[in-house]
Amino acid sequence: MEEEKKFKINTDWRAVIIAGILALLIKLGVFSYIPW
Amino acid sequence: MQIVKAVESIGILSLRGKHWQKIPGILLLFAVGYAAKIIAGYIPHIEFVLIAIGLGMLISNTISIPRVFIPGIDTYELWLKTGIVLLGARLMMQDVLQIGTVGLLLVFIEIAVSLITVKFLAKKFGLSDKLGTLLSIGVGICGVSAIIGGAGAIDAEEEEATLAIATILIFGAVMVFLYPLLGHLIGLSDQAFGFWSGLAVDNTAEAIATGFVFSETAGQFATITKLSRNALMGIIILFFAVSYARRGMAQNVENKALFIWNKFPKFLIGFLLMSVLATVGFFGEAEITNLKHLYKWAFLLAFAGVGFRTRFSEMKKTGLKPFFVGLGAEAVVSVVTLVLVTVIFM
Numbered sequence A: 001m002e003e004e005k006k007f008k009i010n011t012d013w014r015a016v017i018i019a020g021i022l023a024l025l026i027k028l029g030v031f032s033y034i035p036w
Numbered sequence B: 001m002q003i004v005k006a007v008e009s010i011g012i013l014s015l016r017g018k019h020w021q022k023i024p025g026i027l028l029l030f031a032v033g034y035a036a037k038i039i040a041g042y043i044p045h046i047e048f049v050l051i052a053i054g055l056g057m058l059i060s061n062t063i064s065i066p067r068v069f070i071p072g073i074d075t076y077e078l079w080l081k082t083g084i085v086l087l088g089a090r091l092m093m094q095d096v097l098q099i100g101t102v103g104l105l106l107v108f109i110e111i112a113v114s115l116i117t118v119k120f121l122a123k124k125f126g127l128s129d130k131l132g133t134l135l136s137i138g139v140g141i142c143g144v145s146a147i148i149g150g151a152g153a154i155d156a157e158e159e160e161a162t163l164a165i166a167t168i169l170i171f172g173a174v175m176v177f178l179y180p181l182l183g184h185l186i187g188l189s190d191q192a193f194g195f196w197s198g199l200a201v202d203n204t205a206e207a208i209a210t211g212f213v214f215s216e217t218a219g220q221f222a223t224i225t226k227l228s229r230n231a232l233m234g235i236i237i238l239f240f241a242v243s244y245a246r247r248g249m250a251q252n253v254e255n256k257a258l259f260i261w262n263k264f265p266k267f268l269i270g271f272l273l274m275s276v277l278a279t280v281g282f283f284g285e286a287e288i289t290n291l292k293h294l295y296k297w298a299f300l301l302a303f304a305g306v307g308f309r310t311r312f313s314e315m316k317k318t319g320l321k322p323f324f325v326g327l328g329a330e331a332v333v334s335v336v337t338l339v340l341v342t343v344i345f346m
Helices: A002-027 B002-009 B019-042 B048-062 B067-073 B076-090 B093-124 B129-153 B158-186 B190-200 B204-214 B216-231 B233-246 B256-263 B267-279 B285-309 B320-345
Strands: none
Touching (some): A002 B267, A002 B285, B019 B048, B019 B067, B019 B285, B048 B158, B067 B285, B076 B216, B076 B285, B093 B190, B093 B267, B093 B320, B129 B158, B129 B204, B129 B216, B158 B190, B158 B204, B158 B320, B190 B204, B190 B320, B204 B216, B204 B285, B216 B233, B216 B267, B233 B256
């Protein structure tokens, strides 16, 4: 149960944090020159 | 701990390992995703999603993947959730609320049909009570995550969780390829197909992938509908946990609000926050375009990982009886939800 909780919390919040950082980098114009 | 073993025994997740050990596998996901993007450019009418999954499946089912890649491949769920959060910036809050409200109403019907059908079939086929419950949670709500959460809550055996997960994964793999074809044959609109895949496909990754294989708009509808389903996970699992505890077959749930919160998909909060930011104009047009590219890349990694995880040799671990219960339930749920979306949206 603890393992399951730890795993779930890790991936859920990590995803939010990674997406937040990426959005911030976009705001700062870091991705402006990437040829997608 | 036994649930972690059950999940790992089926070879779909490795919950241990240091961060640097994930790098080779992530690079492999990136390489397969990039290859899928290039191939998709040469094949008309085939979405990159399908090629990413297909390439991953082809590799993992033909050669033995070196162990060094496994921890990184297992990060696919992180990229899926990151992609979902980023996708929030592409959707205005009013659309999310509108689609989510309709989706939630349909989800209630879908969950009721799933629970009743699976429980009935499980009894007919003589499956254990807890395996029937895990299958009904898997079909009704959220595939693998719900089964893992449910197995812990009702004190299910390791073997029951393994069988339920294997059964759900078999149908998920088939649906990604089959349902978009059916949707085009029937002539469903993007909206109707998005709702259908969000309702009928069990696992979050496969439900979203199925939507995106049909079209980008269908993928967005599928994502919101599936998230509505996921949001109910805690409540449904709590219902079963309390029911089993009353019969003395599982531990009591002390704090019900905390139980629901622990099962709540937290990335949904990130998705809604992104949508709020987009709605208030926090992102400019060029930034929204960049966010779109980023979520597509996150999905490329995630769906390549879904392909790698779909190993048919591992799926043989499902028994014949759980397979037929799953097949019957998926057929009933798919037909009922298809009729619903056709009547409402066509």
